[in-house]
Amino acid sequence: MAHPILQAEDVSKTYDGFRAINALNFYLFPGELRTVIGPNGAGKSTFFDLLTGRAQPDTGSIKYADSDAAPAIDLTELNEYEIQRLGIGRKFQTPSVFAEHSVHTNLVLSLKGPRGVFASLFHRLDSTQRDRLDALLKLVRLEDKRHWKAGLLSHGEKQWLEIGMLLASEPRVLLVDEPAAGMTDEETHRTGELLLSLRGKHSIVVVEHDMTFVKQISDGGQVTVLHQGTVLCEGKFDEVQSNPQVRAVYLGRGKH
Amino acid sequence: MSAPASLSAVEPRFFTRTQWAAFLVPTLLLALVLPLLNAFLPADSFLRPSDFTLNLYGKYATYAVLALGVDLLWGYLGILSLGQALFFALGGYAFGMHLLLMIGKDGQYKSDLPDYMVFLGYKALPAHWEPFYSFPFATAAALIVPGLLAFVFGWLAFRSRIKGVYLSILTQALTYAAALLFFRNDFGFGGNNGFTDFKRILGADLSSPDTRRWLYVASVVLLAGVFLLYRWLTRAKFGHLMQAIRDGENRVLFSGYATARYKLFVFVLVAAITGLAGALYVPQVGIINPSEMTPEKSIEAVVWVAVGGRGTLLGPILGAIFVNALKSWATRAAPELWLYILGGLFVGVVLLLPGGLVSLPAKLRAFVARLRRSGDVPVADASKPSA
Ligand SMILES: Nc1ncnc2c1ncn2[C@@H]1O[C@H](COP(=O)(O)OP(=O)(O)OP(=O)(O)O)[C@@H](O)[C@H]1O
Ligand SMILES: [Mg+2]
Numbered sequence: 001m002a003h004p005i006l007q008a009e010d011v012s013k014t015y016d017g018f019r020a021i022n023a024l025n026f027y028l029f030p031g032e033l034r035t036v037i038g039p040n041g042a043g044k045s046t047f048f049d050l051l052t053g054r055a056q057p058d059t060g061s062i063k064y065a066d067s068d069a070a071p072a073i074d075l076t077e078l079n080e081y082e083i084q085r086l087g088i089g090r091k092f093q094t095p096s097v098f099a100e101h102s103v104h105t106n107l108v109l110s111l112k113g114p115r116g117v118f119a120s121l122f123h124r125l126d127s128t129q130r131d132r133l134d135a136l137l138k139l140v141r142l143e144d145k146r147h148w149k150a151g152l153l154s155h156g157e158k159q160w161l162e163i164g165m166l167l168a169s170e171p172r173v174l175l176v177d178e179p180a181a182g183m184t185d186e187e188t189h190r191t192g193e194l195l196l197s198l199r200g201k202h203s204i205v206v207v208e209h210d211m212t213f214v215k216q217i218s219d220g221g222q223v224t225v226l227h228q229g230t231v232l233c234e235g236k237f238d239e240v241q242s243n244p245q246v247r248a249v250y251l252g253r254g255k256h
Numbered sequence: 257m258s259a260p261a262s263l264s265a266v267e268p269r270f271f272t273r274t275q276w277a278a279f280l281v282p283t284l285l286l287a288l289v290l291p292l293l294n295a296f297l298p299a300d301s302f303l304r305p306s307d308f309t310l311n312l313y314g315k316y317a318t319y320a321v322l323a324l325g326v327d328l329l330w331g332y333l334g335i336l337s338l339g340q341a342l343f344f345a346l347g348g349y350a351f352g353m354h355l356l357l358m359i360g361k362d363g364q365y366k367s368d369l370p371d372y373m374v375f376l377g378y379k380a381l382p383a384h385w386e387p388f389y390s391f392p393f394a395t396a397a398a399l400i401v402p403g404l405l406a407f408v409f410g411w412l413a414f415r416s417r418i419k420g421v422y423l424s425i426l427t428q429a430l431t432y433a434a435a436l437l438f439f440r441n442d443f444g445f446g447g448n449n450g451f452t453d454f455k456r457i458l459g460a461d462l463s464s465p466d467t468r469r470w471l472y473v474a475s476v477v478l479l480a481g482v483f484l485l486y487r488w489l490t491r492a493k494f495g496h497l498m499q500a501i502r503d504g505e506n507r508v509l510f511s512g513y514a515t516a517r518y519k520l521f522v523f524v525l526v527a528a529i530t531g532l533a534g535a536l537y538v539p540q541v542g543i544i545n546p547s548e549m550t551p552e553k554s555i556e557a558v559v560w561v562a563v564g565g566r567g568t569l570l571g572p573i574l575g576a577i578f579v580n581a582l583k584s585w586a587t588r589a590a591p592e593l594w595l596y597i598l599g600g601l602f603v604g605v606v607l608l609l610p611g612g613l614v615s616l617p618a619k620l621r622a623f624v625a626r627l628r629r630s631g632d633v634p635v636a637d638a639s640k641p642s643a
Contacts, residue, residue, distance in 0.1 A: 096504055
């Protein structure tokens, strides 16, 4: 089997004595779409915080390997923008777009490219970038609203815009926290299809509560169940669903 | 794939034709027409702006540059600096050192040393004063000294991710500490009297109307140039990132931008330019002392911006002129009331006109439209037939 692109081993993180992440092991393989589920407070978002440099683990290692040949990079040593530049992008649980900017500008600011002060001063869009922006706008179905202030979009549209922003930066790894929250059933389904279409080109981790959605995107792939900061079990959707432990901590309590 | 040419928000035209006109007409009027009228019309002509008026406008122009900097930081980047007057005053001091040396032997003590040094018993000019005999050096120092201080302060503050109120308090502490330092005689910059009694600049007599007219023109040109520079900055992708940092720094950080570096760049640039404005201010008012760097001065500049309209480039200019014109009037009519007027103005604007003076036309238009519409209501609303 290929080398994992993301590898977290024995990771723990404590907040004021509370173990938010507890001896967690997690391996993501290139091109995989992994779904992570778990009850509220299980540590899913905190795990993303550790992966993206927003927080540092107390113990354990988090490594990123661009390819089989490249040496693994220790992510715990890097900050948010350094990790993003490696190709790890994150969508936040609460949609975070630039509310005062147009949809189009939101995407322009996210486009892959140099991030320095002087590059931003003298930045001009070239024609490939314009085409890329048009394609992205189409993909997230916001062509007609390209000039809208992002703050005026519906909750679901903001989610889509943020996914678009993520894709604009052409990351290798996508960390997507609750993309379907606040969406209608139809929008949720379309989001699922979008994520499935990205499988293979990107390595993706999706955190979700909505079981219909999880079932849709797991599509034969692995589902990881997080509970009290650690992995409770891992497997295909059906296996996980029928696991009595999982039922006890999670499924038994309903969808949300 | 040939997409229709779309108007990209990131690269709009710098100015439309109307905007060019709106920029050039007042600029030419102020920088060219007024000085010509002042120079060539007979003294009793009612069209002739007085020497006093030009001098006052020149001072306002340097204040407007200070205000533009406050707004670039506060309105665009989300950093409320309560220490911008410090950079203004530092530029003023750097240039004031040059002006002081240019007095030569014409001071009260007929010495090569500045008067206050003679008074304090200095035997020779301190070595770090020597280069300030040079005009270019002093001008460069007016840019570099504030810039350098901003760099050190900003580097420490932004790297440690100090934000919001904490940062505001720190900037205020910085300017307060500097003022205390400059108030001391043994700090070497003239104590609470500062520098004054300047005689000449570039060989020209500072008391002559000609020299003062040129200083006025230089101030207006500086203001126009800074306005264009900041306009360019805020229109570029860089400017969009500034506003994105203001609205959601995290998203910018997680989009791969080192936001601390962006903040540092703006902070340093603004400090340097503000210093230059301070350098032009000093020969026009004829004095620089530590009261120019007290926290009150910085807070006043924030009030100008709030009154004029934060987050626009026109607002700070209007605000600086309006509030200072009001101050000129109030300090003559009712000096003891000025601080109350200033405070009342600030509270009034925040509560009643959050967009500042620049938002007034739109507000009025909306108000008139509402009046019209409410007149229509009885007709439009079928459930409530008009009596
Ligand atoms: N910065 C922090 N400071 C203190 N406690 C934190 C911090 N971040 C996370 N926690 C705690 O860690 C636990 C896990 O939170 P986390 O947000 O990761 O859960 P989650 O699995 O994403 O839940 P949800 O499904 O509700 O989003 C919570 O109890 C939370 O209070
Ligand atoms: Mg969460």
